[in-house]
Amino acid sequence: xxxxxxxxxxxxxxxxxxxxxxxxxxxxxxxxxxxxxxxxxxxxxxxxxxxxxxxxxxxxxxxxxxxxxxxxxxxxxxxxxxxxxxxxxxxxxxxxxxxxxxxxxxxxxxxxxxxxxxxxxxxxxxxxxxxxxxxxxxxxxxxxxxxxxxxxxxxxxxxxxxxxxxxxxxxxxxxxxxxxxxxxxxxxxxxxxxxxxxxxxxxxxxxxxxxxxxxxxxxxxxxxxxxxx
Amino acid sequence: xxxxxxxxxxxxxxxxxxxxxxxxxxxxxxxxxxxxxxxxxxxxxxxxxxxxxxxxxxxxxxxxxxxxxxxxxxxxxxxxxxxxxxxxxxxxxxxxxxxxxxxxxxxxxxxxxxxxxxxxxxxxxxxxxxxxxxxxxxxxxxxxxxxxxxxxxxxxxxxxxxxxxxxxxxxxxxxxxxxxxxxxxxxxxxxxxxxxxxxxxxxxxxxxxxxxxxxxxxxxxxxxxxxxxxxxxxxxxxxxxxxxxxxxxxxxxxxxxxxxxxxxxxxxxxxxxxxxxxxxxxxxxxxxxxx
Numbered sequence: 001x002x003x004x005x006x007x008x009x010x011x012x013x014x015x016x017x018x019x020x021x022x023x024x025x026x027x028x029x030x031x032x033x034x035x036x037x038x039x040x041x042x043x044x045x046x047x048x049x050x051x052x053x054x055x056x057x058x059x060x061x062x063x064x065x066x067x068x069x070x071x072x073x074x075x076x077x078x079x080x081x082x083x084x085x086x087x088x089x090x091x092x093x094x095x096x097x098x099x100x101x102x103x104x105x106x107x108x109x110x111x112x113x114x115x116x117x118x119x120x121x122x123x124x125x126x127x128x129x130x131x132x133x134x135x136x137x138x139x140x141x142x143x144x145x146x147x148x149x150x151x152x153x154x155x156x157x158x159x160x161x162x163x164x165x166x167x168x169x170x171x172x173x174x175x176x177x178x179x180x181x182x183x184x185x186x187x188x189x190x191x192x193x194x195x196x197x198x199x200x201x202x203x204x205x206x207x208x209x210x211x212x213x214x215x216x217x218x219x220x221x222x223x224x225x226x227x228x229x
Numbered sequence: 230x231x232x233x234x235x236x237x238x239x240x241x242x243x244x245x246x247x248x249x250x251x252x253x254x255x256x257x258x259x260x261x262x263x264x265x266x267x268x269x270x271x272x273x274x275x276x277x278x279x280x281x282x283x284x285x286x287x288x289x290x291x292x293x294x295x296x297x298x299x300x301x302x303x304x305x306x307x308x309x310x311x312x313x314x315x316x317x318x319x320x321x322x323x324x325x326x327x328x329x330x331x332x333x334x335x336x337x338x339x340x341x342x343x344x345x346x347x348x349x350x351x352x353x354x355x356x357x358x359x360x361x362x363x364x365x366x367x368x369x370x371x372x373x374x375x376x377x378x379x380x381x382x383x384x385x386x387x388x389x390x391x392x393x394x395x396x397x398x399x400x401x402x403x404x405x406x407x408x409x410x411x412x413x414x415x416x417x418x419x420x421x422x423x424x425x426x427x428x429x430x431x432x433x434x435x436x437x438x439x440x441x442x443x444x445x446x447x448x449x450x451x452x453x454x455x456x457x458x459x460x461x462x463x464x465x466x467x468x469x470x471x472x473x474x475x476x477x478x479x480x481x482x483x484x485x486x487x488x489x490x491x492x493x494x495x496x497x498x499x500x501x502x503x504x505x506x507x508x509x510x511x512x513x514x515x516x517x518x519x520x
Contacts, residue, residue, distance in 0.1 A: 007517045078476055080503050080515040217505030 015073050016083065019066065019090045020145050026062045026097040027141035029055070031134045033104030034200060038130040040111050041193065042123065049111035052104055059101035066094035082217070086147075089214035093144060096203045096210075100137060103196040110189045120186060122172040126193060129165035132158065133197050136204035140211060149215040152208040156220070162201030169194040270338075272297040272437060272467040273318060273355075278332035280313050280322060287313050291332075291493045293486055297436070297467040300459060302482035302499065304475055306519060309488040311471045315439050318469065319355035320348050336437070353380055356430035360442035362422030364414030364429070369406050372414040372425055373397060376433040392432055399465075400428035401458050420451020427458060431466075438462065440470040444477065456481050475515055479503050487511045 006013045033052050040049040070091040073079065079087050136155050143151035170191065177187045212220040271294035280288040288310040295301050295318075303311035313322065320341060322328040334341050341351055353376070364372050373393045376382075383389040393410070397403040402424040406417070414425050423443060430438055440459075444452040459468060459481045472478050478485055479499060486496040487510070495502065495511045506512045513519055 005513075005518055008519060009517055012517060080475065080479075080517075081506050081512050083516045084504060 009077075012077050012079075012083075015069070015077060016079075016086060019069055019073065019087065022062060022066045022069065023090050023093055023097070024141060024145055026059055026066070026094060026101075027137060029059050029062070030097050030100040030104065031138050033059070033101050034107070034130055034134045034137075034197075037104040037107040037111075038127050040108060041114065042127060044111065044114070046112045049108035052108040056101050056105040059098050063094045063098040067091060070094075082147075082214070085214040085217065089144065089210045092210050093141075093207050096207055097137075097141075100200050100203055103200055107193050107196055110193060114186050114189050120173075120176055120180075120183070120190060122169045122176065122194075123190060125165060125169050125172070126190070126197065129162060129169065129194065129197050130200075132165070133162050133200040133204065136162070136201055137207070140204050140207045143208070144211045144214070147211075147215040149212045152211040152215070153220065153223070155208045156205050159201045159205045162198055166194050166198040269296060271295055271335075272337065273469075274335040275314075275317070276333045276335075278314065278317055278330065278334060280310070280317060281329045281331075282325070283327045286491060288317075288491045291488075293493060293496055295437070295467055295469055296484075298464050299484050300463050300468045300470060300482040301484040301486065302478035303469065303471045303486050303488060304473075304478050304514075305488035305494075306514065307473075310491040311486075311488045312441055314488065314493075315441055315469060315471050318437070318439055319352050319357055320346075321357065323348065353433045354435055355437040355439060356433065356435035357439045357441070358423070358426050358430055358443050361446050362419055362426050364417070364422050364425050366413065366415055368411045369397075369414050369417070369425060370410040373428050373432045376429060380433050382433060396428040396432040397425075399431050399462065400424045401454060401461070402428055418451070420447050420454060423447060423451065423455060424458065427455075427462075431462075435466060437467040437469065440468065442471055442473060445473065452477070475503075487514060489514065 033055065036048060036052050039045065040052065070087050073087055074084075077083075136158050139151060140155045142148070143155065173187050173191050173194070177184045180187070209220045212218070212223070216223075273295040275291055275293045275295075278288065278291045279286060291310075291314055293301075303315060305311045316322045317330055317334060318341075320330075322330055330342060332342070336351070336354065340346070341355075365375060367375070370393055373396050374383075374389050377389060377392045383392055394403060394407075397406060402421060405421060406412075406425075414422065417425060423446075427438075427443075444455050447455065456477065459470065462468060463483075470478070470481065482499045484496065485499040485502040487494045487502065487506075487508070489510050495506060495508045497507070502511065503515060506515065
């Protein structure tokens with residue numbers, strides 16, 4: 001169901017818009033953080049990685065701000081129906097996006113530990129995997145702002161590609177570890193990076209489910225015409 | 230780890246019995262959950278009810294079922310017909326000369342709109358509480374005793390005393406007035422007066438209680454007391470309440486009916502109306518997008 005017009009009380013619209021803007025801002029930061037972490041990993045930019053870790057604090061602060069505003073909005077505006085679902089979704093999404101930021105931080109912390117990573121072949125697959133995963137995050141947050149349930153469904157479908165990447169990187173790293181026992185620790189770090197990126201895709205899927213529910217009032221699993229896998 | 234080992238200081242308090250939530254029985258919204266249990270007999274059933282004031286049609290084709298163990302809230306903007314409909318349920322519209330009611334309204338299967346229906350008897354079975362507390366200018370005792378007296382519900386003074394006490398207790402007013410039953414009902418505070426009016430409605434042992442904006446003249450504490458009372462009375466009486474306060478409808482009712490421009494737009498479980506309404510007009514109204 002579409003929102004036909006703004007609230008009679010204009011300040012209510014402003015509050016909800018501000019909440020959406022905060023989520024967009026968080027999404028932009030998280031997306032950028034993952035991208036930067038991957039760049040630093042590939043280019044072995046230790047300083048840049050330290051900056052990613054430092055900047056994660058912004059995301060933490062924004063999550064707290066989102067929570068504060070959402071709670072305030074519930075207390076003061078008593079949102080109903082689609083508004084209520086939006087506010088609850090914003091509250092949950094902010095937590096998930098903050099978590100995605102933590103993964104960027106986690107990846108960045110491994111940068112100084114992977115000195116010889118350039119020689120490990122699967123590394124070349126990681127940036128592409130990261131690009132798909134952050135693309136999902138980007139699109140699903142746009143879907144939240146636009147209340148676009150269809151885009152949310154399509155984002156979920158893209159998670160398979162991320163999972164496939166993870167599987168092949170996992171196998172490649174395992175093979176690499178067996179063949180090169182002397183740099184198992186670097187390989188293990190890269191495996192964690194791949195796992196982190198796989199989790200980013202899962203989180204984007206979770207957000208998509210929240211967006212779908214906020215926009216339609218139905219759970220994605222119950223959606224009409226859903227193909228049974 | 231055993232919880233008792235962790236907290237040796239606390240005496241073993243019995244855990245409150247909360248029924249486990251059975252997820253397999255959650256309504257499937259995608260398939261359009263059967264909103265109203267059709268297998269049960271409703272207490273009141275309106276079928277295509279319309280009301281005209283002179284030439285003007287104030288209510289069109291309202292069909293709704295009211296169940297005896299549920300609170301049903303009627304919401305909608307001013308002039309939407311919700312009060313007009315509520316007043317049909319005990320034929321209060323008879324008191325307006327230009328009003329004409331069409332359609333059928335059943336109470337336990339009997340058509341209350343028929344001329345054979347004894348209206349005085351009907352209003353004893355279907356009581357009403359109004360927006361503004363309207364106690365009689367009589368003592369607290371007489372306010373409650375009046376109905377049972379004229380309907381001959383008591384055989385003796387002791388009988389009547391018992392009815393008065395029971396009604397005031399059920400209305401949550403007994404403790405506050407038991408020592409001053411002979412004082413005038415109009416000397417009570419607004420919230421107390423409204424509970425007195427509820428006690429008066431209960432005293433004739435009705436089956437249905439209609440409330441038309443019962444809290445709109447009351448402060449938040451008095452409102453909370455009335456809402457708590459509605460919650461306690463549920464199960465004993467079928468309750469229908471008209472309210473402008475959507476939060477109140479959400480708090481006290483299990484079913485909500487949304488009226489707009491004389492039509493019943495949507496009727497369903499309160500929890501669904503307020504989280505996921507099906508009709509655009511309902512959504513716009515409850516989210517504050519009208520006008």
